[in-house]
Amino acid sequence: MISTKNLSLLPDRKTLEAICKAISVLDAIICQEWQYRYYSFNSEWDTNEQCLQMRNGSGEEMHILFLDNGCVINGFAHEYKQQDKTKLTADLPSIFNEFIYGEPVASLGTTFCIWTTEPKNWQVGQLENIEDHSEEMLSIFDGNPQTYVDWATDYFEGSYKESGIPLETVSKIYNGQTLTKEMVLSIVEELGDWQQLETDLKEINYPYHFE
Secondary structure, three states: OOEOOEHHHOOOHHHHHHHHHHHHHHHHHHOOOHHHOOEEEEEEEEOOEEEEEEEOOOOEEEEEEEEOOEEEEEEEEOOOOOOOHHHHOOOOOHHHHHHHHOOOHHHHOOOEEEEEOOOOOOEOOOOOOOOOOHHHHHHHHHOOHHHHHHHHHHHOOOOOOOOOOOHHHHHHHHOOOOEEHHHHOOOOOOOOOHHHHHHHHHHHOOOEEOO
16 A cells, blocks of 8 residues: 555656546535535646645645645644654755645644655655554555545445446546546536536646537
8 A cells, every 4th residue: 555654656746646636526526515525636726836635524634736846745644643744854855845834734734744856756754653644645546546436435425326436437537538518427416516617627627528
């Protein structure tokens, strides 16, 4: 499993970005109320910055910042022992300082921090031999659409078709295929607000065609 102790399974940052967009699109379809989504993606977080936000509503959050020249992941799990942040971020490249030491990350806290300034080559700071919940938070990034189906089937129970969340549609979204109304309606019986979904897709910067 992917974790701070096993970074070799974490995909390169471009693949990670694509997965982040895909799971955010799927969340936007299944749960139109932003505050109740688990994953959301903002392609215009700041100038030349994109960001995934994960919130479980119980005090666990993860932010992933994508830059043209790097990526950094900040995870926070309030039920886990908090290690010294200066150790967790030892040797962190300065291009990530504003994000990791600024808001909202500074107020949330840091249970684990992972970064790269190369296509892959993920790195961490100084780790203590304690649990940091990274395995649970990062498991969604294995690149397998079935992983999302299994997770969302439980998390969003009752918010999708009785036949279940179709792996075929999820796979298409994972592959970046242009979203159509047919694909949306293969997941949910009906969509309450198509305009809201279009707004979400524009924020994610994901292709769609609803004509």
